[in-house]
Amino acid sequence: MARINPFKPTAGMNPPELIGRDEILDDFIEALENGPGAPDRLLRVSGVRGVGKTVLLNALGDVAREYGFHVVDVAANAGFCDRILGALARNREVSSLSISPSIPGVSLDSVGISKSATQLGQAMYEASCNGGLLITLDDIQDAPLDEMRELGNEIQLLVRQGANVAFAFAGFPASVDGVVMGETLTFLQRAKHVELKRLMDFEVGDSFEETMVRAGKSVAPGVADALTAAATGYPFMVQLVGYYTWQSASRRGSDAVELCDAEKGIATARRSFDSMMIEPALRHVSGKQLEYLSAMARCGTGPVSFGDVAREMGVDSASVGTYRRRLVDAALIEAPAYGVVSFAIPYMHEYLLEHVGNKMPSEAVFKKALFMGNRVLVQIACQ
Incomplete structure (x- = not known):
């Protein structure tokens, strides 16, 4: 009899075993048991691609459901506040909520459905009173600031009221830091920071x-x-x-x-x-960013200095600082220590050497990158 493959290499799919995250889940369980005010009820989760951010959010949701919480999982792209409200409105405990258009002069066949912050806040409050509410927000780097501000304000108000609520959001390190450092989102700075690293x-x-x-x-x-x-x-x-x-x-x-x-x-x-x-x-990196990554690959496998990468490109370090910062923000590279960078994704070094090549920057410039299916074709024009 064929045995089912236990491994699940699909983005966001729960693996057969969640490795190395026991302490995070144990702290969250204690926070739910200790009631409103426990610090681990507010979590900001950061990490690079593929390190398990979505899987951890799924696991937090599974734990919360076991404790009778309503759980709403949403991605942070535009419209997530509407999706949270819609999910809560579909729940029987808050089914009496109306989310029909409410702006005077808006016809019923309008594409958009208007709502107010008080509708969202009321829906969240009612859910918190009926067993508890956990909201998880994934891919925070895609979040519109106005929606993030709205949700943050509503959660802050619920926390002040002692409501049975929890909130966890996840994204790339630079994006998570950017959200909590916003002047209008200082409340989220007090969320416990969980940085997901590679496993032992x-x-x-x-x-x-x-x-x-x-x-x-x-x-x-x-x-x-x-x-x-x-x-x-x-x-x-x-x-x-x-x-x-x-x-x-x-x-x-x-x-x-x-x-x-x-x-x-x-x-x-x-x-x-x-x-x-x-x-x-790599699909959305610019030609100059791709050139920076390729120069990093040529410098070796371990962390490399800013200066070595710049010299490999034939420029001074200051002139490529913008490209470096954007690659860090996109979680393609990391800065593990002052003045050095390393690849955030394993096997990126080998991939770049194989597909982009080992041309010295003085001999070639990156003209354009064409992505066709599952293959990257980089055309290099010699000077």
């Missing part, structure tokens, strides 16, 4: 073996170590290498995962990671 190798290795054994396959010696090294502590890559390794063993009709399966699974996962994570992340 021992946690990943144990998880690989336990997950596969629980799902019905034995694991040969060395398999977990190989998969752990390939995953580099990156939660999304954990799911990818696990999925394709399991798939390889299943296609052989075997209930044992062997090293040959790990080797095949890792190779397939690397190709999938390029198309699912790296290429979409």
Whole structure:
């Protein structure tokens, strides 16, 4: 009988095991039990792509539901306040709310549905009185400031009233910092900051073996170590290498995962990671930003200095500061220490060297990047 693959390498999909986040969830559970005013009821979660922000928000929601809370999960793109109100209005406890157009002169067939902050606040208050309310807001980098201000104001008022409410929002590090530092959103500065990092190798290795054994396959010696090294502590890559390794063993009709399966699974996962994570992340970078990334790749695998990257590009460090900052804001690179940068996404270094090439900046300029399907074609024009 075929055994179901336990790994789930789909963006935002809950994995079979949430690795390395036990302390965060335990603190949240205690906050729900301790009632309004507990600090872990307000969370700001930051991290780069694929590090598990959405999965953590899902897990917080699962915990809150077990405690009888109403949970509203929304993405932070435009219109999220309307979506929160709509979700609450669909709930039976607040079904009496009206969200029909209310601005004088607006006809019923208008595309937009107007609402007031008091409608949103009233809906949130009623939900908090009927078991509790958790709102999770994902991809904060896409949030319109006026909507973020509106939701923040309503949550602040509920907190002041002692309502049974919790709020967690997540996004790229620079975006989360930008939201809480806004002059009109100082209340959110008091939200507890949870920065998601890469996982520890021992946690990943144990998880690989336990997950596969629980799902019905034995694991040969060395398999977990190989998969752990390939995953580099990156939660999304954990799911990818696990999925394709399991798939390889299943296609052989075997209930044992062997090293040959790990080797095949890792190779397939690397190709999938390029198309699912790296290429979409590069899709919106400018030519100069791509040139900066390529220069970083040529400087080596570890953290590299600002000056070394600039010299590799043939310019002074100050002239490329804007590109560096924008790449940090987009969570493509990180600044782990003063004066140095590193890639935020694993295997970006290898990908750039392979697809962009090893041309020196004095010999080439990046003319344009064309993204076709799952392949990146970078045309380089020689001077």
